[in-house]
Amino acid sequence: MGLFGTIKPGLRKSQAAILHLDLLGSMAVQMLDGTALTPTGAKTRGLLAILALSDRRPVTRKTLAHLLWSRRSDEQARASLRQEIHRLSEALSPLGTDILDIQRHALTLKPVLTTVDAERYLNASPSGILKLPETDTTLLTDLEAVDPALDEWLTQQRNRLNHHLTTVLEQAQSSLPDPEQRIAAANRLLRLDRLNENAWKTLMRELIRTADTSAALLAAEQCLSTFRDSLANEPSTATKLLIDELRACQGAGRPTTLSDSPSGRMDSCETSFPSERAYLSVTNGTTHTANGWGISNQTIASVGFSPLQPELLTAVTPDLENILDQTAVGLANQGFLSVFPPFHTPSQHESSKIETRTSGDYLVQTKIQTSLTPAPVEGTLHQQVRLIVRVTDQRREGMIVWAERFPITPENSDTVAALLTSEISWRIALAEARNSANRQADELTPLEAGLRAFAFINRKEPTSFLPAEKLLHSALRRDPQHPFLLLTAALFGLVRSYEQWAPEKIDRERTAAIEAARGLIRIIPETLTGRLILARLLLDRPSEREAGLRLIEEAKPFAPSLGITIAIEAYALLMKDSPQEAAANLKTFRRSHPTHPFVDLFDMDVVLIFLLGGNAREAVERSRIAVSLSPTRISMLMLHLAGLAALGKADNVSVVNEQAEARSQLLRLMPDFSLETVRAHYARLPPPQLAAFLTLLERAGIPATPSALAHQTQPALGGTSSTGYESSSVVPSSSVP
Structure with missing residues (x-):
């Protein structure tokens, strides 16, 4: 999904289409009966390609003229464009109908009458991407060196396609229900990007789930050699932990198998991999935690989930597990929290050794309440299920930071998970800011300074803006690419722009906020929060409003x-x-x-x-x-x-x-x-x-x-x-x- 490409989920190939455009590889244009109508001139093909990749939106004549004749004067370029429009119309004339919608100031392809192969991939969703044939073909190989401006446009379109495929496959490998599907998505992703660590980790985990330990070990060795050959470096700590655990289990001759639990989580050496969930070791009655998702010196705190208790393994469990799993993924994708994902309670033997579980700075605890209410059918009762959630600070003797309860139904699990993700991350950020409230500003680390600025911003008091600005400036000067600091800077620019009254100051605030949001997206491309904040900022700029609208459309399939x-x-x-x-x-x-x-x-x-x-x-x-x-x-x-x-x-x-x-x-x-x-x-x-x-x-x-x-x-x-x-x-x- 390109940053400014438009995604239209659910678009289907129209049965009414009479013209097919193949843009992967060299351009090929043909009618339903196979008659070739590919234009012979490179400029004519370039014109058709621009229209075909415009997301079915009109393209202005000015834009077309610039892309195809950038080294000519405006008058000459427009005259040449009129000639190419005529040539394209002639090339498509055997169709017997107008495929082009030619207006005074703009052109577009009529969507009902045409199909474009690249569109199928640009419109693909995580659930549908594996249904499409795999492709690594370069887009429009026959249009290179036609014009410098067209070359730049072509590079943008290729990046857009590649970025969308990467994003959708990453979503597929984490959301598809079947392990074989997740393996297929990971393999496709690795053929696009051999250095994608998420794909390597997914591949190894899912191969374990399918009991193919040999293939998992082979994938581990391939991952290491890929990074060493390409970067002369090792993969990240989280990936190496996963590989080391896999090797250790195999070397000890212990089975690496699927768990018997209903969740289908994998067991390795009788526990899960540390990068898959937190694990417990007991020494003198003390509980220790292992590594979780996103652990690094760039996170503000770590978050663990209390284990799912046996009494919760009822008919509501699929909904509960789905909610908690989505919440864990959402928290990790925020980019500033380390997450120990939820897992089932230890066995009775293990539970007898462990009185409390203290994985993470904060613990997300869940409880289920059920009650019977009258159902729509007279004389019957309906079971109502409520999820009670509370977040406690484990460093402060379990002090409750936030608590709420939600009804659970099969229809609202996504909504509850989204709310939990937003509330938990927000409350933890504010709690962490309070934890450093007694320290002098010059004693704060960049992250602590950013947290204190975040707390000031939430006050929304104009008198709080100056100290927030000083804190953020100091923090970003020392750590200019910290995700949480960039997120806070983007929020700060937007919130403070509300209280500015001179147009030049409003523009300055929003420009700084847009720069911060784009910086966040470059560091964490999958950040939904960063993309939506950027979209909100761009909506206030008429010249970039369309880009903001496209960002919103892109976010919908994944939100x-x-x-x-x-x-x-x-x-x-x-x-x-x-x-x-x-x-x-x-x-x-x-x-x-x-x-x-x-x-x-x-x-x-x-x-x-x-x-x-x-x-x-x-x-x-x-x-x-x-x-x-x-x-x-x-x-x-x-x-x-x-x-x-x-x-x-x-x-x-x-x-x-x-x-x-x-x-x-x-x-x-x-x-x-x-x-x-x-x-x-x-x-x-x-x-x-x-x-x-x-x-x-x-x-x-x-x-x-x-x-x-x-x-x-x-x-x-x-x-x-x-x-x-x-x-x-x-x-x-x-x-x-």
Whole structure:
């Protein structure tokens, strides 16, 4: 999946297609009866290739002319393009119908009438990728050296295809239900990228699951020789641990077999591999932990799961195991937590030796509650299952960091896992920040400084932004490629941009945030959080909004149906001038995730969407909470005023006193606040929504332009700007390679 390629899950080959385009290898174009229609000219084939790989979207004539005649003047290039369009139409004329949709400013291929082989791979999902023939053929080998700009475009398209295949195969090898399928996905992935460690580890684990120890040992030796030959280096510590354990078991003559447990987890030397799950060793009654997923000096803490108890091995177990497994994978993919995945309780013999289990700094404990409720069919009862989850800090005598309960059904396991992933990672980050609260700033490691900045950001108080900026700048200067620091920098830029009022400062904040998010994606390409934050940032830039929308589409196949993606999509709908649909999406998200950190950290988006989507009561409920907690947030006071104006009209409620207090507080903080200020701040909004917003603020008593008195008044918070702090990028240039 290319970073900016569009993924359309579920696209099927149309039975109505009358033209087939093969782009893998040399271009080949043919009709249903096999008649070849491949254009003879390289420029003509280039034109057709660009249209075929445009995700069925119109391509402007300006773009086409640049890609095919980059060394000519605009006028000459456009004239040449007109000739090539005519040649392409002539080449396809035997079809007897127009395949090209030729408009004054753009061209496109009619999707119903054409199929493209490369599209089948670009649209492939993890569940369907193995159904496609394996291919390592280079895209469009006959179009090289046609034009420098086309060469660059061709490289981008090849990278896009390769990246998508890599991502989908990585998803397939971890999500397909059958071990043979996971082995096939890993083998395909290794033929694309021999240095993909996840594929090597999956291959070895799944070969053990299928009791093919010899093949697993052979894969281990091939992995080592590949890294030594290619990089003159060894694979990562986690991979070597897996290989060493495999060798040790084989050398000791002990079986390496599948577990008898219902989960189908593998046993090696009577326990699982340390890279597969945490294992326990007992010395003088003390429990020790082994290695888990993602352990490195770049993680902020380690997380373990309490073993699944025998009494939980009931009909609900598949749902519970699925939820916990997805949560473990999600936490590991955050990039800043070491994870010891869940596993079944030790045998009775082992349990007698171990009183407590303390793997990880934090322990995720689960408990099942069941009850009988009346079923839809009269006279019958339905079993209702609830999952109780609590996270405890093992270094602080089991202090509870977070706890919640959820109903479990076969339909909501993905949603519960997504919420657990977000909540657990967020709460642990805040807890780790509190753990270092008593230390001086100059004593903090880069990671500790980033954690403290993260805590400041969550306050959303303008007065907290300056210390957060200093901490982040110091941390990134010392460790510019730490995933958690880049994630925090991206969040910081977005949150602080809400409180900026000069257009150049808003742009500076968002540019820094975009750089940080892209840096995070380069370090951890599979990070769903990083991609969605980047998408949210790009939606505020009209020139890059399409890229943000494509990122959201890319995330959908790999995200829970009711996860954070739907909240980001709600903002995208607002930017596309569909406020009612945006509010409906956000309501769906909030019903599924009422305590999701997104709702709190990005409360500006939440209130704005509800306000412009016609849900004034929900907007005011949220803004009241935010203003009461942080009364110096000018941006939230502004939204609260607009919400009160909308509520007064919609519900015929008198809000005069509350409105007067909010307006007085806002103008005390920023005396020169006016509709002119708002218009510049929200220039990104669609014009109808901006006009509606300004009308509400005008009704709330905000002046059209700054008053003369305001220019003589000092900002209430002090400092150099209306929000009391000076803005600068917190991301050193070295942090984004």
